Amino acid sequence: MRYGWTTGACATAATTAAYTALLTGEFPDPVEVWLPKDRRPAFALATERLSAGSATAGVIKDAGDDPDVTHGALILATVSPGEPGSGVTFRAGEGVGTVTRPGLPLAVGEPAINPMPRRFIAEAVARVAASHGGTGDVVVEIAIPDGEEIARQTWNPRLGIVGGLSILGTTGVVVPYSCSAWIDSIRRGVDVARAMGYTHVAGATGSTSERVAAELHGLPEGALLDMGDFAGAVLKYLRRHPVPRLTLAGGFAKFSKLAAGHLDLHSKRSQVDLRLLASLAPPIGEQILAANTALHALELAQAAELPLGDLVAAKALATAADVLGPAPVEVDVLVIDRAGTIVGRAPG
Known part of the structure; x- marks a missing residue:
């Protein structure tokens, strides 16, 4: 299946083209961007607009063969000079949301441009500045016409992201979501590990x-x-084809679902149960029930010095043990936050 590009990669391409035009008067078309794993895709421009104080470029998002609601959306970046020493300032244009609730990886009031796309864009701005004599002090406004309408098909409204879509992506690449192919690759991974004589595998x-x-x-x-989201596929296959030791590692929200007994952790097929999390931290149960996200619940527990991460890890471990049954597989669970810190572990 054909891979695609995230909104973050498209926004980076549009920003690169717009800033280049602001400094040189010409839009590079196609425009190349730098993504992790040495990927250097080139994007054709759908829109170019240059004025005395700003430049705007647009890229059409191609999600490949993934059923992505943003496929075909126009991602616009408008770049204008910023205050000296300000670096890159992000703004939400038409169709890009603004964060209004805690519990997300962005502060309340910030444009819904996630941390990794911000990093991609900032690095692109620095490269363009170095190549064409710029300062790198710019205001970058990302817009998606019709983004507010498209966002109604996403979780953004429920999460308190108002006004439109989020700019997402950690690698810049959209991998087509094929359940059968993914599960088959998990099984093949176990087969290879066993053939190599490994006694310890990890599913993340x-x-x-x-x-x-x-x-x-x-x-x-x-x-x-x-x-990925297929914890059940890993556990069921290892039940039939055991490896002596298994480590399960994942984010707090995902493993909150596993703790509740869900084996498919995708957002379309399982949801975080705040009631379960509240039951694990009775002193702040009411606060957790009112939390915006699982991350918000974890932050509340950390502030109250309650080991919610460890408790979720323990319940996730119990779910795993139930699925594995009598299979000779020793399991440990690591709950990880977005920064890569272990926030929960079982056994402790």
């Missing part, structure tokens, strides 16, 4: 948790299973 929900598990336990690449 994402790249950050995978890195933490690998570094903590010194695991080779061949022992890492690309679990």
